[in-house]
Amino acid sequence: MKKIQAMVIASTLFATTSVLAHTFDEPNKAIKYRQAAFTMIAGNVSEMGDMVKGKTEWSDVIFAKRANQLSQLTLMPLDAFYVEGSDKGKTNALPEVWKNFPDFEARLAQFQEDAAALASISGKGDKAAIRKAFGKTVKNCKACHTDYKAK
Ligand code: HEC
Numbered sequence: 254m255k256k257i258q259a260m261v262i263a264s265t266l267f268a269t270t271s272v273l274a275h276t277f278d279e280p281n282k283a284i285k286y287r288q289a290a291f292t293m294i295a296g297n298v299s300e301m302g303d304m305v306k307g308k309t310e311w312s313d314v315i316f317a318k319r320a321n322q323l324s325q326l327t328l329m330p331l332d333a334f335y336v337e338g339s340d341k342g343k344t345n346a347l348p349e350v351w352k353n354f355p356d357f358e359a360r361l362a363q364f365q366e367d368a369a370a371l372a373s374i375s376g377k378g379d380k381a382a383i384r385k386a387f388g389k390t391v392k393n394c395k396a397c398h399t400d401y402k403a404k
Pocket residue numbers: 284287288289291292294295298343344345346347350357360361364390391393394395397398401402
Protein backbone atom coordinates (compact mmCIF):
# COMPACT_ATOMS: atom_id res chain seq x y z
CA MET A 254 0.00 0.00 0.00
CA LYS A 255 2.74 2.40 1.01
CA LYS A 256 4.63 1.52 -2.15
CA ILE A 257 1.64 2.30 -4.33
CA GLN A 258 1.13 5.65 -2.61
CA ALA A 259 4.79 6.51 -3.11
CA MET A 260 4.52 5.61 -6.77
CA VAL A 261 1.41 7.73 -7.19
CA ILE A 262 3.11 10.69 -5.51
CA ALA A 263 6.26 10.21 -7.57
CA SER A 264 4.36 10.03 -10.85
CA THR A 265 2.29 13.09 -9.92
CA LEU A 266 5.43 15.04 -9.14
CA PHE A 267 7.00 13.92 -12.36
CA ALA A 268 3.95 14.93 -14.37
CA THR A 269 3.89 18.35 -12.68
CA THR A 270 7.56 19.11 -13.12
CA SER A 271 7.59 17.93 -16.70
CA VAL A 272 4.84 20.42 -17.47
CA LEU A 273 6.50 23.29 -15.64
CA ALA A 274 10.18 22.75 -16.36
CA HIS A 275 10.02 24.16 -19.88
CA THR A 276 9.50 27.79 -18.91
CA PHE A 277 13.16 28.20 -18.05
CA ASP A 278 14.56 26.32 -21.00
CA GLU A 279 12.09 27.14 -23.76
CA PRO A 280 12.63 30.62 -25.22
CA ASN A 281 8.99 31.28 -26.14
CA LYS A 282 7.72 30.33 -22.71
CA ALA A 283 10.43 32.38 -21.03
CA ILE A 284 9.42 35.42 -23.10
CA LYS A 285 5.74 34.97 -22.18
CA TYR A 286 6.67 34.49 -18.53
CA ARG A 287 8.63 37.72 -18.23
CA GLN A 288 6.03 39.66 -20.24
CA ALA A 289 3.34 38.34 -17.87
CA ALA A 290 5.43 39.45 -14.89
CA PHE A 291 5.79 42.94 -16.39
CA THR A 292 2.05 43.05 -17.13
CA MET A 293 1.33 42.33 -13.48
CA ILE A 294 3.94 44.87 -12.42
CA ALA A 295 2.16 47.49 -14.55
CA GLY A 296 -1.24 46.52 -13.11
CA ASN A 297 -0.11 47.08 -9.55
CA VAL A 298 1.75 50.29 -10.41
CA SER A 299 -1.20 51.84 -12.23
CA GLU A 300 -3.56 51.38 -9.29
CA MET A 301 -1.01 52.96 -6.93
CA GLY A 302 -0.38 55.72 -9.48
CA ASP A 303 -4.06 56.63 -9.60
CA MET A 304 -4.10 56.98 -5.81
CA VAL A 305 -0.91 59.05 -5.80
CA LYS A 306 -2.38 61.36 -8.46
CA GLY A 307 -5.65 61.66 -6.55
CA LYS A 308 -7.64 60.05 -9.37
CA THR A 309 -8.96 57.44 -6.97
CA GLU A 310 -9.55 57.59 -3.24
CA TRP A 311 -6.52 56.86 -1.11
CA SER A 312 -6.52 53.60 0.81
CA ASP A 313 -3.55 52.68 2.98
CA VAL A 314 -4.65 49.05 2.95
CA ILE A 315 -4.97 48.72 -0.83
CA PHE A 316 -1.80 50.73 -1.44
CA ALA A 317 0.18 48.48 0.90
CA LYS A 318 -1.21 45.39 -0.78
CA ARG A 319 -0.22 46.64 -4.24
CA ALA A 320 3.22 47.75 -3.04
CA ASN A 321 3.91 44.35 -1.48
CA GLN A 322 2.76 42.56 -4.62
CA LEU A 323 4.92 44.83 -6.74
CA SER A 324 7.92 44.11 -4.57
CA GLN A 325 7.46 40.35 -5.06
CA LEU A 326 6.85 40.73 -8.78
CA THR A 327 10.08 42.69 -9.35
CA LEU A 328 11.95 39.51 -8.39
CA MET A 329 10.40 37.54 -11.24
CA PRO A 330 11.50 38.74 -14.69
CA LEU A 331 15.26 38.20 -14.31
CA ASP A 332 15.37 34.39 -14.49
CA ALA A 333 13.52 34.44 -17.80
CA PHE A 334 16.20 36.69 -19.35
CA TYR A 335 18.82 34.00 -18.69
CA VAL A 336 17.09 31.55 -21.04
CA GLU A 337 19.16 30.94 -24.14
CA GLY A 338 17.40 31.92 -27.37
CA SER A 339 14.95 34.24 -25.59
CA ASP A 340 16.59 37.21 -27.30
CA LYS A 341 14.80 36.13 -30.50
CA GLY A 342 11.13 35.60 -31.34
CA LYS A 343 8.17 37.62 -30.07
CA THR A 344 10.11 39.73 -27.63
CA ASN A 345 10.39 43.48 -27.26
CA ALA A 346 13.65 43.18 -25.35
CA LEU A 347 16.44 44.82 -27.37
CA PRO A 348 19.70 42.94 -28.12
CA GLU A 349 21.38 45.47 -25.77
CA VAL A 350 19.96 43.51 -22.81
CA TRP A 351 22.37 40.67 -23.53
CA LYS A 352 25.21 42.92 -24.77
CA ASN A 353 25.22 44.80 -21.46
CA PHE A 354 23.87 42.10 -19.19
CA PRO A 355 25.64 43.26 -15.98
CA ASP A 356 24.13 46.73 -16.43
CA PHE A 357 20.68 45.28 -17.14
CA GLU A 358 20.92 43.13 -14.01
CA ALA A 359 22.00 46.15 -11.97
CA ARG A 360 18.98 48.12 -13.24
CA LEU A 361 16.67 45.31 -12.20
CA ALA A 362 18.38 45.10 -8.81
CA GLN A 363 17.85 48.84 -8.29
CA PHE A 364 14.19 48.43 -9.26
CA GLN A 365 13.84 45.58 -6.74
CA GLU A 366 15.49 47.66 -4.03
CA ASP A 367 13.26 50.68 -4.63
CA ALA A 368 10.10 48.54 -4.73
CA ALA A 369 11.11 46.82 -1.47
CA ALA A 370 11.67 50.21 0.17
CA LEU A 371 8.23 51.35 -1.04
CA ALA A 372 6.61 48.20 0.33
CA SER A 373 8.31 48.60 3.69
CA ILE A 374 6.94 52.11 4.29
CA SER A 375 3.53 51.64 2.70
CA GLY A 376 0.63 51.16 5.06
CA LYS A 377 2.31 53.32 7.70
CA GLY A 378 0.38 56.46 6.81
CA ASP A 379 3.26 58.79 5.82
CA LYS A 380 1.87 59.86 2.47
CA ALA A 381 4.68 62.26 1.61
CA ALA A 382 7.29 59.54 2.11
CA ILE A 383 5.17 57.03 0.20
CA ARG A 384 4.78 59.46 -2.72
CA LYS A 385 8.52 60.00 -2.85
CA ALA A 386 9.30 56.28 -2.72
CA PHE A 387 6.68 55.60 -5.40
CA GLY A 388 8.23 58.24 -7.65
CA LYS A 389 11.67 56.71 -7.19
CA THR A 390 10.34 53.22 -8.01
CA VAL A 391 8.55 54.18 -11.22
CA LYS A 392 11.54 56.14 -12.54
CA ASN A 393 13.15 52.75 -13.14
CA CYS A 394 10.50 51.78 -15.72
CA LYS A 395 11.13 54.48 -18.28
CA ALA A 396 14.88 54.54 -17.73
CA CYS A 397 15.17 50.83 -18.46
CA HIS A 398 12.66 50.80 -21.32
CA THR A 399 14.51 53.63 -23.08
CA ASP A 400 17.68 51.56 -23.23
CA TYR A 401 16.42 47.98 -23.29
CA LYS A 402 12.88 47.73 -24.68
CA ALA A 403 11.60 48.27 -28.22
CA LYS A 404 8.74 50.77 -28.42
C1 HEC B 1 15.56 46.64 -15.76
C2 HEC B 1 14.70 46.90 -16.88
C3 HEC B 1 13.23 47.12 -16.73
C4 HEC B 1 12.56 47.73 -15.70
C5 HEC B 1 13.12 48.36 -14.45
C6 HEC B 1 11.17 47.71 -16.07
N1 HEC B 1 11.00 47.08 -17.27
FE1 HEC B 1 9.24 46.78 -18.22
N2 HEC B 1 10.19 45.67 -19.64
C7 HEC B 1 11.56 45.51 -19.75
C8 HEC B 1 11.87 44.70 -20.91
C9 HEC B 1 13.24 44.32 -21.39
C10 HEC B 1 10.63 44.36 -21.49
C11 HEC B 1 10.40 43.49 -22.74
C12 HEC B 1 10.19 42.04 -22.34
C13 HEC B 1 10.00 41.13 -23.54
O1 HEC B 1 9.20 41.48 -24.45
O2 HEC B 1 10.65 40.08 -23.59
C14 HEC B 1 9.60 44.99 -20.66
C15 HEC B 1 8.23 44.90 -20.91
C16 HEC B 1 7.26 45.57 -20.21
C17 HEC B 1 5.84 45.54 -20.54
C18 HEC B 1 5.19 44.79 -21.70
C19 HEC B 1 4.79 43.39 -21.31
C20 HEC B 1 4.22 42.60 -22.51
O3 HEC B 1 3.15 42.01 -22.38
O4 HEC B 1 4.87 42.59 -23.57
C21 HEC B 1 5.21 46.33 -19.61
C22 HEC B 1 3.71 46.62 -19.53
C23 HEC B 1 6.23 46.85 -18.72
N3 HEC B 1 7.46 46.36 -19.11
C24 HEC B 1 5.97 47.69 -17.66
C25 HEC B 1 6.94 48.10 -16.74
C26 HEC B 1 6.66 48.96 -15.62
C27 HEC B 1 5.32 49.58 -15.30
C28 HEC B 1 7.84 49.10 -14.94
C29 HEC B 1 8.11 49.89 -13.68
C30 HEC B 1 7.20 49.84 -12.59
C31 HEC B 1 8.84 48.34 -15.67
N4 HEC B 1 8.26 47.76 -16.76
C32 HEC B 1 10.17 48.25 -15.28
C33 HEC B 1 12.50 46.05 -18.90
C34 HEC B 1 12.24 46.70 -17.71
